[in-house]
Amino acid sequence: MDILFRIRGGLDLAFQLATTDEASTKKTLGYVFSDLANKLSSDVLILRICHSSVYVWPNNGMNTVPxxxxxxxxxxxxxFIQFDQDDETKRKLGKKKDKKLQDTIVNIDLMLEMTSSLAALAPVIERESKEHHYINMTLPVDVVVSVSPEETWGNITGYIKPDxxxxxxxASGIGGTLNLSCFCLLFTLTHWLLSVTVAKVVGFSELHGLFSLPCDRPYFKRANAYHFPDEPYKDGYLRNPHLHLNxxxxESGMVYxxxxxxxxxxxxxxxxxxxGWGCAYRSLQTICSWFKHQGYIDAPIPTHKEIQQALVDAGDKPATFVGSRQWIGSIEVQFVLNQLFGITSKILFVSQGSELALQGRELANHFKTEGTPVMIGKCSSIKECQWPPYAEFHFKFIIDLNAILLFPGQGWCGWKxxxxxxxxxxxxxxxPQRPKTI
Structure with missing residues (x-):
């Protein structure tokens, strides 16, 4: 497995503009960017390997580790990388697969040396009594270099500098104008990782065309950005617990x-x-999260009250339904997805549980073509599955991933x-069906 060297940092820009006309601004920016480019190609550029004492000067081949x-x-x-005690404890508690993924990522801080080996010069202060526009901003940098573990270190620094x-x-808009809303995002396209610096407003159609991607699903929304496995999710929710199942x-057959x-x-x-509300509310929230994380919707995950109000607005329930603890099922899930997000769904009716095994071909085709989570509702209870043979999601008082997967005698998340x-x-x-949109 390749190692990902991720270089992150910010390039600080601070300068004054005497006037704001386009010609003067471009001229000043030219000087500023030229100075910054010279720094990137000089000995003041430093790469610090995170969680280590290793500092690298890529432009002169020096480092702090002989x-x-x-x-x-x-x-x-x-x-040379050593994690803090808390971080190391979390790594030991994680699955082997997670630790293996984390070991393939080397985080590097981009730095510029502020001191100089030259003799210090006496400062000169000049005061001008006129108005200036003072500009202070940071250009974000997020670069990833993917290499074989056997690649030589000398070549790595050679790959990093051009990137x-x-x-x-x-980010700086060299050849054009300064991009104040510039940001860096990383995306996975099929099996490879793509680094994209969004330096100007472009249409998604243009990006899809640039990389010969189909225009039936989002690829370049912020929600589609690659999430590095060594970074926690900020919202606190677990992701894809089914991937941690054995x-x-x-002996035969395909898993979808x-x-x-x-x-x-x-x-x-x-x-x-x-x-006591029935778990379909939470199952619906899980389904909504899938559409959000794939870039189809931007709205927050609906609350129980918002779910109930959507059913009232759709004409399926009376106004007294809002605030009640009445259960909902697959049909209501279909109504809410359509009412709140315009997402359509297919309803598959199975007259008895013994016939569910006969729906394997239909479900396999769904996961191959749509790939969305499927909810299965019974007349008096709700179960959610995402693949055959079925995995149950029915739970309460869950604290962490190990509890979800290993809770004694319950199997909160397991194959059924x-x-x-x-x-x-x-x-x-x-x-649920994928909207055909980008």
């Missing part, structure tokens, strides 16, 4: 999974006691075979 030479394999850099200059050129242990990312919503979350379903009950399956 054992790290230009001929060293780049994987050797991991020997830094490219990111600087895009194999279902089938939901595409993309969803957040895990469950009872007693968000400081709300919804025990066809015998799990009540053979005498009927079920409605809600299969």
């Amino acid at each position: 054992e790290l030479t230009d001929d060293s394999a780049c994987k050797e850099i991991r020997r 830094l200059f490219l990111a600087f050129a895009e 194999s279902p242990g089938m 999974l939901v595409h993309g990312v969803y957040s895990y919503h469950h009872y007693m979350q968000d400081r709300m006691d919804d025990s 075979g066809s015998e799990f379903w009540n053979k005498d009950a009927y079920y409605n399956l809600c299969l």
